[in-house]
Amino acid sequence: MNKNIDVNYKNQKRYKTAKYPIRQPWCLTWLIWILSFFALLFKKKKIEKINMEFLKVPYMLLSNHMSFIDFELTALATHPKRVNNVVNIDGFYKRAWLLEWIGAICTRKFTSDIHLIKSIRKVLKRGNILCMYPEARYSPCGTTSYLPDSLGQLIKMNRVPVVVCIHRGNYLHAPFWNFRKKRKVPLYSTYTQILTAEQIEKLSVQEINDIVRKAFEYDEYKYQKENGILITEKYRAEGLHKILYKCPHCMAESQMTSSGATLKCKKCGKEYLLNEDGTISAINGDTEFSHIPDWFEWEREQVKIEIENGTYYFSDEVDVHSMPRTNRFEALGKARLTHDSEKGFVLEGFYRGQEYRIQREPIQINSLHVEYDFPHIKPYDCIDISTENDSFYCFPTKENVVTKLAFATEIIFQRKYETTRKMKNAK
Numbered sequence: 001m002n003k004n005i006d007v008n009y010k011n012q013k014r015y016k017t018a019k020y021p022i023r024q025p026w027c028l029t030w031l032i033w034i035l036s037f038f039a040l041l042f043k044k045k046k047i048e049k050i051n052m053e054f055l056k057v058p059y060m061l062l063s064n065h066m067s068f069i070d071f072e073l074t075a076l077a078t079h080p081k082r083v084n085n086v087v088n089i090d091g092f093y094k095r096a097w098l099l100e101w102i103g104a105i106c107t108r109k110f111t112s113d114i115h116l117i118k119s120i121r122k123v124l125k126r127g128n129i130l131c132m133y134p135e136a137r138y139s140p141c142g143t144t145s146y147l148p149d150s151l152g153q154l155i156k157m158n159r160v161p162v163v164v165c166i167h168r169g170n171y172l173h174a175p176f177w178n179f180r181k182k183r184k185v186p187l188y189s190t191y192t193q194i195l196t197a198e199q200i201e202k203l204s205v206q207e208i209n210d211i212v213r214k215a216f217e218y219d220e221y222k223y224q225k226e227n228g229i230l231i232t233e234k235y236r237a238e239g240l241h242k243i244l245y246k247c248p249h250c251m252a253e254s255q256m257t258s259s260g261a262t263l264k265c266k267k268c269g270k271e272y273l274l275n276e277d278g279t280i281s282a283i284n285g286d287t288e289f290s291h292i293p294d295w296f297e298w299e300r301e302q303v304k305i306e307i308e309n310g311t312y313y314f315s316d317e318v319d320v321h322s323m324p325r326t327n328r329f330e331a332l333g334k335a336r337l338t339h340d341s342e343k344g345f346v347l348e349g350f351y352r353g354q355e356y357r358i359q360r361e362p363i364q365i366n367s368l369h370v371e372y373d374f375p376h377i378k379p380y381d382c383i384d385i386s387t388e389n390d391s392f393y394c395f396p397t398k399e400n401v402v403t404k405l406a407f408a409t410e411i412i413f414q415r416k417y418e419t420t421r422k423m424k425n426a427k
């Protein structure tokens with residue numbers, strides 16, 4: 001049974017994401033540039049433009065996403081042209097007027113937002129730059145996240161040049177799992193025109209996706225090693241256990257902790273040191289993974305095995321705060337969240353005398369919005385399950401489970417997607 005029952009809100013109004021962004025006023029383009037200039041004034045940075053000499057607006061700018069600094073760097077790189085950014089609804093929290101004023105396009109993450117496509121088209125027709133972060137969330141491990149196939153369709157449909165921006169150093173400077181404590185790392189961003197309008201005309205969607213994916217390959221730890229960047233801050237490993245949640249020695253999950261420059265498994269006691277060059281060494285015994293992304297991808301493989309042999313199942317009591325409108329979060333209290341490969345996510349709770357049930361089937365959610373230290377409500381791990389007109393921020397009771405949920409979401413989606421595609425092709 002897939003039956004969604006809406007939350008019984010007193011105020012039934014929702015923030016309308018289905019509206020066109022305004023054209024950014026010139027004065028604001030300048031103001032954003034000035035603010036970004038001063039915010040980055042004392043940061044060591046380099047912006048390089050490749051194959052951009054003869055590029056004219058409009059174009060699509062696809063960027064990897066690591067921290068808020070990405071917006072500021074892009075403001076410097078694109079000045080004095082107008083840019084419309086695609087922004088998730090929580091970015092509009094308590095300042096929707098401001099975001100609307102600068103021409104941001106509001107969406108709810110990992111939902112099928114038809115109007116988003118219309119808004120993108122409108123911006124490009126006006127002759128402006130459309131900036132989006134197709135991975136749709138901060139990179140958890142400093143490597144490429146999931147890029148949907150629909151990206152190629154979007155590019156093909158709009159037939160304007162495509163620029164890919166790859167930020168390097170931003171993740172090392174402010175890793176998503178401990179973004180409040182910055183590290184001294186130089187920032188280096190490249191803006192490369194990878195496709196002209198003429199090329200897009202001739203290429204297939206598949207070929208476009210291949211080119212975009214190739215251009216989107218990045219690995220912050222590899223970059224750190226190759227460029228001899230040393231991160232000497234004593235707190236450099238604090239928070240790392242949020243992405244490295246599984247012990248490769250005793251296989252225990254959610255038992256990893258971190259402090260200072262070390263990681264430790266509470267279950268078996270094995271300890272690891274995060275070296276200044278970004279590599280990992282076991283303090284006692286063998287080093288299973290010296291490269292952090294290898295550890296991360298190994299965890300993904302472990303989740304895949306569970307899904308394939310049918311043992312994957314998640315259930316927990318969560319504290320839910322929803323966002324039907326942008327002015328406040330609604331505290332919905334405790335609810336039950338389950339996740340498996342058949343039903344996807346099911347959130348069941350009780351609010352103002354009535355039950356509610358929110359389901360996102362595997363094929364409806366290709367990746368998961370995870371927050372490690374949510375800047376709103378309370379600074380803990382949470383996941384956001386969005387529908388087309390509401391967003392549910394769920395804080396689990398179980399510790400350190402959100403990274404695994406994100407892996408599972410992507411794997412389960414991928415399996416369903418492949419099966420559906422094969423069935424379509426067979427017809």
Ligand SMILES: [Zn+2]
Pocket residue numbers: 247248249250251252265266267268269270
């Ligand atoms: Zn262990």
